[in-house]
Amino acid sequence: MAIATLDQYIASAKQQVALTKNVARTTTANTWFSVFDLAGNPGAGALAGTSTTAGILQTSGTQGYPALNAFGGSATGYLTNVDFGNTVAARMMVYDTLWKGGAYTFNSGTTTLSAQPSYSGRVPSGTDFTNTQIWIEVSTAFVTGTSWTIGVTYTSHNGTAARTSIVSAAQAAAGLTQGKMFQLALQTGDSGVQKIESVICSNGGTAMTAGAVNVLVIRPLWSGRCRVINDGDVHALDKTGMPIVFATSALTLAVNPDGGLTGIPELLLEIANN
Numbered sequence: 224m225a226i227a228t229l230d231q232y233i234a235s236a237k238q239q240v241a242l243t244k245n246v247a248r249t250t251t252a253n254t255w256f257s258v259f260d261l262a263g264n265p266g267a268g269a270l271a272g273t274s275t276t277a278g279i280l281q282t283s284g285t286q287g288y289p290a291l292n293a294f295g296g297s298a299t300g301y302l303t304n305v306d307f308g309n310t311v312a313a314r315m316m317v318y319d320t321l322w323k324g325g326a327y328t329f330n331s332g333t334t335t336l337s338a339q340p341s342y343s344g345r346v347p348s349g350t351d352f353t354n355t356q357i358w359i360e361v362s363t364a365f366v367t368g369t370s371w372t373i374g375v376t377y378t379s380h381n382g383t384a385a386r387t388s389i390v391s392a393a394q395a396a397a398g399l400t401q402g403k404m405f406q407l408a409l410q411t412g413d414s415g416v417q418k419i420e421s422v423i424c425s426n427g428g429t430a431m432t433a434g435a436v437n438v439l440v441i442r443p444l445w446s447g448r449c450r451v452i453n454d455g456d457v458h459a460l461d462k463t464g465m466p467i468v469f470a471t472s473a474l475t476l477a478v479n480p481d482g483g484l485t486g487i488p489e490l491l492l493e494i495a496n497n
Contacts, residue, residue, distance in 0.1 A: 309454070
C-alpha cells in the first residue's frame with residue numbers, strides 16, 4: 224500500500240541504510256565522480272562492467288551496493304530521510320543503478336547489443352520509464368589524445384526504438400580519469416530510456432591509446448550539497464520528495480566536489496514502506 228498520509232508514514236516499517244566511503248578519490252573540480260569502487264560501507268564494488276553485448280542488471284545483491292531488507296506488505300518503499308555530510312564542499316547524488324554495460328574500450332567502435340535484461344521491475348508501476356538517464360562512467364583512465372567521443376542508440380521511455388543520444392563533446396585524455404561520470408542528453412522529446420541498443424565510441428582526430436568506460440542507466444533519487452568542508456544536513460521527507468525505492472534497488476553514491484577530492488562522504492538513508 225502506498226504511503227499517502229503522515230499517519231501512514233509514522234506507522235510504516237523503516238530501515239536505515241549506510242552509504243559511506245573512507246577513501247577519497249582524486250578528481251576534477253565541479254565534475255561528477257563515482258565512488259563505487261572505493262572502500263567503505265558497503266565495501267568496494269567492481270567499477271568495470273562485465274558485459275558489453277547485453278549489459279547486467281544491477282541489484283542490491285550485487286557487490287558494492289548496500290543490502291536492503293525485504294519489504295513487508297508492499298513491494299514499494301520510499302526514500303524518506305537522508306542524513307548526510309562530507310569532509311569537502313561538494314554536491315552528492317544518490318541514484319538507483321538499473322543497468323550497466325561495459326567496459327567499452329577507447330577504440331571499440333560500434334557495439335550492437337542484444338538480449339538486454341529488462342529493468343521494468345525497478346521503475347514506478349513497472350511501466351514508467353520517465354526520469355531514467357544515461358551516464359558514462361570511466362572505468363580505466365584514458366591516455367593521450369584529445370578528441371574521443373561517445374554516443375548511444377536506445378529505446379525511449381515510450382517504447383520508440385532507434386533513438387539517438389546527443390554525442391558527447393570531444394573528450395581529452397587528461398579529463399577522462401578513473402571514476403569520472405558525465406550524462407548523455409536524450410533525443411528531443413524523450414524523458415527516459417527502456418534499453419540501450421548500441422554504443423558508439425569514436426577515436427578520430429588525435430586518438431587515445433588506452434581507456435575504457437561503462438554505460439549506465441540510472442534513476443536519480445536524491446541530491447544534496449555540503450556548502451563548506453565538514454558540512455552536512457538532514458533532508459526529511461519534505462525535502463527528499465519520497466522517491467520510490469525497491470528492495471532490489473542498487474543504491475549508488477556519486478560526488479561532485481568543489482575541489483580536487485571526493486572527500487569522505489557519509490550518508491544514512493531511511494527507507495520506509497507499508
